[in-house]
Amino acid sequence: MAMHPSAIIEDGAEVHASVEIGPWTLVEAGAVIDAECRLESCVRIYGGTRLGPRNRVCHGATLGSEPQDLSFTPEHGLPLTIGSDNCFREYVNISRGVKSEAGTCIGSRNYFMAFSHAGHDCKVGDDNILANTATLAGHVELAHHCFVSGQVAVHQFARIGAYTMIGGLTGVSKDIPPFMIANGQRAVLVGLNLVGLKRNGFTTAQRARIKAVYRLIFRSGQRLEEGLHEAKQRYPSPETDQIVAFIEASERGVAGFG
Structure with missing residues (x-):
């Protein structure tokens, strides 16, 4: 394992021997990190988080943190499960689950740009891109092959269908059906996502x-x-x-x- 001397792996964490861990990174007890993951500087992986293989977690990102839910208590915490080949750029934050049985679930090959966020109990599929500061509130369902532009805010429990694009600065308060582009202060459909299709x-x-x-x-x-x-x-x-x-x-x- 390539591990910087300042990094900390708590007893009870499971970290594959091939994982790279940068300076000042903390992996808490109860976390599971699979093969060939790369945890860069000042990363924190909270207990109850499971990373599949080949994930990259960049400077300052926090995975599996306490949900931003006033009803949350530690004994009711549920896991964060992440697939393979995702990239979490600088200061990304993904919350663990609190209310749904499976907790928060992130699929594979997603790209979370800097400061983007997925709240508790979200279900994110595969091959999605979340641009800088894009925010998914709790219980959001994001299908696959979606592009969520910068500073988009998705309301809790909203669903976004596959192959959609959400324009920048959009507030998504209703479900966005598959294959479409949505845009506006309160999202409306503006046409097919022809480029994505x-x-x-x-x-x-x-x-x-x-x-x-x-x-x-x-x-x-x-x-x-x-x-x-x-x-x-x-x-x-x-x-x-x-x-x-x-x-x-x-x-x-x-x-x-x-």
């Missing part, structure tokens, strides 16, 4: 079908239930199923077009 291999036909589905659901003048039903009949596809299932499962309501 192209980069992730969606064909011209798929993109056209997604656009037609959203036009039918939101622009046809029908009641939402009618639009969802007709979309499934007229445009059968995995993308349509994903859109309809996301909207039908919404409890906060889904953002519409501005």
